[in-house]
Amino acid sequence: MPEQLTHYGSKFSGYAHKTGIALEEAKAQYTHVEIDFTNKPDWFVSINPAGKIPAIVYGGAAAPADKPSPESTKLAESAVLLEFIADLYPDSGLMPSDxxxxxxxxxxxxxxxxxxxxxxxxxxxxxxxxxxxxxxxxxxxxxxxxxxxxxxxxxxxxxxxxxxxxxxxxxxxxxxxxxxxxxxxxxxxxxxxxxxxxxxxxxxxxxxxxxxxxxxxxxxxxxxxxxxxxxxxxxx
Ligand SMILES: N[C@@H](CCC(=O)N[C@@H](CS)C(=O)NCC(=O)O)C(=O)O
Known part of the structure; x- marks a missing residue:
């Protein structure tokens, strides 16, 4: 059973659109945090030092979006995140087994x-x-x-x-x-x-x-x- 997952994205970012689609297709349980990447909040660099969306915070205890649990893992780059989502939800078929x-x-x-x-x-x-x-x-x-x-x-x-x-x-x-x-x-x-x-x-x-x-x-x-x-x- 996957742990808590927070998706930092934007409904007008092409890259975050990719991860948003994958999460929906996987029927994942997740929290979406909308980040205006043209005017990012200062705290966002603590989620992704590169300052880019999409990013995912995974695991750890439930916490506010701007102060994730120290036990959580912070991940970025849409190509990496697509594979991560597919790995978390193998039954979704998002990544074939063959x-x-x-x-x-x-x-x-x-x-x-x-x-x-x-x-x-x-x-x-x-x-x-x-x-x-x-x-x-x-x-x-x-x-x-x-x-x-x-x-x-x-x-x-x-x-x-x-x-x-x-x-x-x-x-x-x-x-x-x-x-x-x-x-x-x-x-x-x-x-x-x-x-x-x-x-x-x-x-x-x-x-x-x-x-x-x-x-x-x-x-x-x-x-x-x-x-x-x-x-x-x-x-x-
Ligand atoms: N290579 C990155 C590119 C992500 C990217 O460029 N995201 C844009 C939004 S579409 C962004 O966050 N730009 C803000 C910035 O560069 O400061 C990925 O695939 O995730």
């Missing part, structure tokens, strides 16, 4: 982190063209199994929790015509083409998942991302 499937989950997540994430930032604030995102989508699509609804088969895993926050944000930004009309239109056009049909069906399936919907605040995310895009444009 070694080959486990390697596939990790390879999928590595592709999300090294290909799709930089593509999103380049497209969103760096002026990169739509093809940057489209090429990254194609690389993810190549990893999808021939049969199966999710990243590595028929069960939702932390691979799906990892890519979903990026997919929903890219679609949202593209639908709103951000970061630029041409960049947005190119992504939407590619998503409605047969070439990306399999990836789009997969992404849309994730977007409809209750865990994916409940672990973010779409309006706040849009406001934050719009501000980030405008800030980057003003700095040029």
């Amino acid at each position: 070694p080959v499937q486990r390697a596939k989950v990790r390879f999928f997540n590595n592709t999300v982190d090294t290909v799709l994430t930089p593509a999103l930032f380049g497209w969103m604030v760096g002026g990169a063209p739509a093809s940057t995102i489209v090429d990254a989508f194609k690389k993810i699509q190549e990893l999808l199994p021939e049969n199966g609804q999710f990243a590595v088969g028929d069960r939702f895993t932390i691979a799906d929790a990892s890519v979903a926050p990026l997919y929903v944000r890219i679609v949202l930004l593209a639908e709103k015509g951000l970061p630029g009309k041409e960049q947005a239109a190119g992504v939407l056009e590619a998503l409605s083409s047969p070439e990306l049909a399999k990836f789009k069906a997969y992404g849309d399936r994730l977007a409809e998942r209750p865990s994916v919907i409940s672990a973010w605040d779409k309006e706040k995310s849009l406001a934050y991302l719009t501000m980030a895009i405008q800030g980057a444009k003003a700095a040029k």
